[in-house]
Amino acid sequence: MKKALVTGGAGFLGSHLSRRLLDDGYEVTALDNLFTGTKENIYPLLANRRFSFVLHDVTQPFWGQFDEIYNLACPASPIHYQHNPVETLKSSVLGVMNMLDLALKTKARLLHTSTSEVYGDPLVHPQVETYWGNVNTIGVRSCYDEGKRCAETLVADYRREFGVDARMVRIFNTYGPNMHPKDGRVISNFIMQALAGENITLFGDGTQTRSFQYCDDLVDAMRTYMELPVEKVGAFFAAKGLGAPVLNAGNPEEYTIRELAEKVLELIPGSKSEIVFEPLPSDDPKRRRPDISLARELLGWAPKVPLEAGLAKTVEYFKGKYNR
């Protein structure tokens, strides 16, 4: 039986990935410090004998024998990471160091989750993996953006210097059940506001666009990516002129924030919410959309879940949260 380690395993994405790995027959160890993750996310998994939860902070070394390591641990929403920026950066940088050391020592395959935030406020649109990004090193978002950039560098260098079989995925906006209801991100904000009958807050004029990927689509991409032989991955990215395997995973369909707010309101017909506007926070990226040509080519993958369908599932999840 294959063994997988999932850091951030009680988080939004980690819990979906852990469930999927169990479905695929793996023995799964989920590591989480429960700073932003919560055991509620993994309640349905705890009864499975192939599942273990370990309360652990990824900034500290962790040892164990696994075939595959999925490194997801990091506070990923501005509300959380700006609350404790130094720890956020450490969870990215020390976390990936610890997981790379584990992969090196045990010859495990590693998938590190990077982020579209490495592109910052991009000057290239849509973003391709060869784009170097436009990121402020000393702003209030930098702890996340630069921590994630630095983690990519470590992955690339552990590959080159030590031959670790590590792969990276740059995750664009992803949503779905198990999102933290108060993570301050646009989809959870809008749904929670609509359910509470509070006004829906748009920052700026609401014309900034975002792409939204449903969680199951991302998990499909990650699993397919990790199944590929090491030689194929190496050859593919070298041929694309990339110094390491970094693959965008996101939904390239663009919606304005205003369209999103309207769709949420359609799904909650009785809501008394109205749309209101507030100023943009500092360093907020204006526009981001993945170019997923490489993922299509390498994985034969593209997102399948339409925004309406994914939103409907997410609204159902939040209704359960909100009505308790």
Next chain:
Amino acid sequence: MKKALVTGGAGFLGSHLSRRLLDDGYEVTALDNLFTGTKENIYPLLANRRFSFVLHDVTQPFWGQFDEIYNLACPASPIHYQHNPVETLKSSVLGVMNMLDLALKTKARLLHTSTSEVYGDPLVHPQVETYWGNVNTIGVRSCYDEGKRCAETLVADYRREFGVDARMVRIFNTYGPNMHPKDGRVISNFIMQALAGENITLFGDGTQTRSFQYCDDLVDAMRTYMELPVEKVGAFFAAKGLGAPVLNAGNPEEYTIRELAEKVLELIPGSKSEIVFEPLPSDDPKRRRPDISLARELLGWAPKVPLEAGLAKTVEYFKGKYNR
């Protein structure tokens, strides 16, 4: 008597700074793992009772009570840092974490040395401190560039989150005695080649420009910067729209690499060297020149040593090395 800690204190810049701090009446502790630094650089200081050398790697915590910490430790030439990229990145990131933790615990003032490499292959010329840079996260230079970017983020966040009095200087190309003769950088390369009568190698067509700052000018800037009251520094950078104190220090005079080679040959009249051309290495930045308006305004500082004078001193130093 004021106490100063200098990490990288046996390196090129650290040895000049340590000497200057002794001249200014400080008790100086120089920390170095001697990976690229060498005790030869501090032979003249060892007899001074106010000087201590400690063999220590800055990636490990270090404790002691100092008024001022100067964090210079990091392999800074591509030949050195590409030899051991993971350790290079760790020396930047773990090094600054350890020094920030020390500054936090002991209320010391910290000067962290960043680099013009945070601008990468800049799209803005000359580079101003508000420019965010153009850096590849996964290339062969990334261990240095991204390590230094991540260190800046840590400094900015330790300031915001914990109130550490930390300042940063982004150092542009600097040269002078005590440079490592085999660090692969352009000035040491040219002088060593000219002294040996070997051909002088220009990468590309030699028209890429660089700015060259003499080491004493940089040390002047660092010392003046560290003397400023904390309130003045905070207010100045806030007024400039910068999230943390980052100050360019370099010589804005531009020379082509070819002009530099010719000046070196003029200083070594008997040399049998000729100028030859080779292809540019990957990710080599094409052009870099500091805008030093902020340093002029804040410090009343500008470089004083002309290239010819600095080169002459550097040639004398290398002659001593080469003729032994």
